[in-house]
Amino acid sequence: MVNNPFRHSGKLYLLPTTLGDNDPMEVLPASVQREVERLETFIVENEKTARRAIKKLVPEKSQPSLKLFLLNKHTDPADIPGFLDPCKNGADVGLLSEAGCPGVADPGAEVVKIAHRDGIQVIPMVGPSSILLAMMASGMNGQNFAFNGYLPIDKAARKTELKNLERISYEKGQAQSFIETPYRNNKMLEDLVQQLHPATRLCIACDITLPTEFILTKPVSEWAKTKVDLHKRPTIFILQKEI
Structure with missing residues (x-):
């Protein structure tokens, strides 16, 4: 006993x-x-x-x-x-x-x-986790992933951190997820497109479980040609470099 x-x-x-x-x-x-x-x-x-x-x-x-x-x-x-x-x-x-x-x-x-x-x-108690739901739907490595919370606001520090997360994702095969304050989401997407390797896969998962839910994964090069408004929409970003 x-x-x-x-x-x-x-x-x-x-x-x-x-x-x-x-x-x-x-x-x-x-x-x-x-x-x-x-x-x-x-x-x-x-x-x-x-x-x-x-x-x-x-x-x-x-x-x-x-x-x-x-x-x-x-x-x-x-x-x-x-x-x-x-x-x-x-x-x-x-x-x-x-x-x-x-x-x-x-x-x-x-x-x-x-x-x-x-x-x-x-x-x-069981309930919705935007982090896990985004990972489930991303098509990225659900066996090895990390959640990094908020990235630095400073432009130079953010660039360094994005490059670091991209490097870790490649070296460890580990998907890297993070969030941003909703009113800065569009700027975050701009930074991702500018700083990441064109072939790095990026998942954007916003408004999870809501009628306006939007979850899509594709290479950064394709996100550069895609128009999507993330302003004030709760969003999880996930990246993984595999080349």
Whole structure:
């Protein structure tokens, strides 16, 4: 018999949300809806959007009774461990992502880290991850890939990083994915076309799971002749050089 490694009976549930303004039940399993219906305490990035997401999932749920802890760039790191106090008192807590899956390109990773440190069981729930969905649809190496988050804004530093990612993709056979602030997506595409080898494959995956979804992979040389507007559309870029 294996001893229970968790010191507290309360659990931390990682609750995914939609990647855009669509019906949550089109992309989220019923198990997520059941947990949102049951839980009363949530760790969220933005109160307004979190309440909206909860209401869309469970319209009849009482909003005034909810206890929300805010976790974003304004949160004092010293306050974060206290968000898990309900778990230490036997109550379950939900970590609700702003979009997609908590803890992946998401500030919730810090809460999960603390939960493990404090002996609180972490329960990940199934939901849409734009990173994985883009990789699935890219036709690139799903056995070996990396997510690099945001690239440098400085033009010279960005050029250096793009060349570095392209080199790594060739030497390791490793697909390289990254994101950009949505209003700078078109400029990112311009930089990719200018800086990458013409034969390097580039996947652009935007508005994933939405009616306007667009996912296409082709050589950089062909993207140079293609007009596509990515402005303010959540986008994953993936590159891989194979020559």
